[in-house]
Amino acid sequence: MNKNGGERALTITTKNSPFSIEDTEPLLPWLSSFGQSEGGGVSRLLYTPSWLEAQLALKQKMEQSGLHTYFDSVGNLFGRLEGKQDTVTILTGSHIDSVINGGKYDGTYGIIASFLAAQLVYQKYGKPKKNIEVVSLCEEEGSRFPLTFWGSGNITGKYSITDANNIHDANSVSLRTAMNEADFNPEHYQSPVRKDLEAFIELHVEQGIILDRTRTSLGIVDSIVGQRRFTVQISGESNHAGTTPMSYRKDSLYFASKYIYFLTNKAMKLDQDLVITAGKMNVMPNTPNVIPGNAEFTLDIRHHDEAVLETFCNEARHTLDQMAKELTMCAKMSKWLDIKPVPMNTPLTALATKIAKEQQISYRKLMSGAGHDAQVFGEYCPTALLFVPSKDGISHSPKEFTNKADLENGVRILTEFLYQLAY
Incomplete structure (x- = not known):
């Protein structure tokens, strides 16, 4: 250099x-x-x-x-x-x-x-x-x-x-x-x-x-x-991909996919100016024949109205907690950026x-x-x-x-x- x-x-x-x-x-x-x-x-x-x-x-x-x-x-x-x-x-x-x-x-x-x-x-x-x-x-x-x-x-x-x-x-x-x-x-x-x-x-x-x-x-x-960014961490359980029945799995990637799908559809129905992006993602252990035990990804949520942004982000947190209970896994949502319109x-x-x-x-x-x-x-x-x-x-x-x-x-x-x- x-x-x-x-x-x-x-x-x-x-x-x-x-x-x-x-x-x-x-x-x-x-x-x-x-x-x-x-x-x-x-x-x-x-x-x-x-x-x-x-x-x-x-x-x-x-x-x-x-x-x-x-x-x-x-x-x-x-x-x-x-x-x-x-x-x-x-x-x-x-x-x-x-x-x-x-x-x-x-x-x-x-x-x-x-x-x-x-x-x-x-x-x-x-x-x-x-x-x-x-x-x-x-x-x-x-x-x-x-x-x-x-x-x-x-x-x-x-x-x-x-x-x-x-x-x-x-x-x-x-x-x-x-x-x-x-x-x-x-x-x-x-x-x-x-x-x-x-x-x-x-x-x-x-x-x-x-x-x-x-x-x-x-x-x-x-x-x-305005925009808010979060890191979502989901903790499930790694196990054998061939011997673990579907009903007994704690698949963190399944949880993440279901959650992202829900938020994406919710945003499209709520307001055309509301945008959500699940960007960077890490899945562990990231192996073809092992059920993902942990998943971590970012959420980027944007809108020009602070009230709409606040309401949607609150619902995102509530939904994450609900899904964690239903799927008997642990989930945490940490905010690291909060910029107002x-x-x-x-x-x-x-x-x-x-x-x-x-x-x-x-x-x-x-x-x-x-x-x-x-x-x-x-x-x-x-x-x-x-x-x-x-x-x-x-x-x-x-x-x-x-x-x-x-x-x-x-x-x-x-x-x-x-x-x-x-x-």
Whole structure:
């Protein structure tokens, strides 16, 4: 690993060579090359070598462009364009981490777009009144550890460093240990908590099909759905697959399947906007000729109405307890994520609409069914979330794609946004 990012440093421009809107597309594969997996996907999990390499390469790129750079103690990277007043900050960016074998636009595009928008607005208007900071947030996805929004959550005070002690990945490595291995020690960096943020602006690929199907260039998000995530653990009894009669079995996988089927059907009948996903699953002993004695899986439940979300989750718990009694097995449901539905800031969404009209870029208002860092910031400071289309609605996949014109339109909108807010 080259800690300076030099092995794949992309020489497009320097502070003596102006950036262009045309730099949007080539910067994306460069940043996505850090953690690139077979088949063109990206696997860049929190505090892994590929994650660190990407952050350090970005830091070098920011410094080459003339931005003042720094890390906070959890590994959020900032590039600052200092304002004349230097009292409040307009923050813009997205997350650097990925899902396993994800796409090259998710998170990455928001960082690149913010970096370019900061450069373009400075080239055109000079030094801003307020600070503009581009942020590469350390984590959002929850792909390595059973938590999400570690970057934005620390900035807003949702999390603290002590939370890192008791959270472990699949290899039993604690979050705190992983931080230390990546050289992020709270004693060596400033606190991530910020009190100077006047607004946060996030630009992201839609991760849905609406913009692509309607051939719309920009999505202006009104609100982001709430989501809750649980780990369900079921304890049955392992036994011989050939000699144990069906009526005597305590099959944890049967229990899990029956439970997931019930919740899925319940959600479809209750509300078309209610979505439930049973994602990661482990079955033990995971052997062809042994009845599964233990099963563990995650539940991801989302809706834009907190009351609907609460009612459904309560019923999910009640049903799990009932099934455990009926099947004479033990079951436990542990919640590890609880994010409430969050509306975006009305004046900022109005400003986005105004800019889109002035620049004659097609737009529409949307609700986001995916969680974003804007959801965490939205409860902390005025926040806007903007989308560009993702072809066929594909996301979290190597097939993720957004065309050049839409990528550049997003940067144009964001550049004007920064001008309106910071100058």
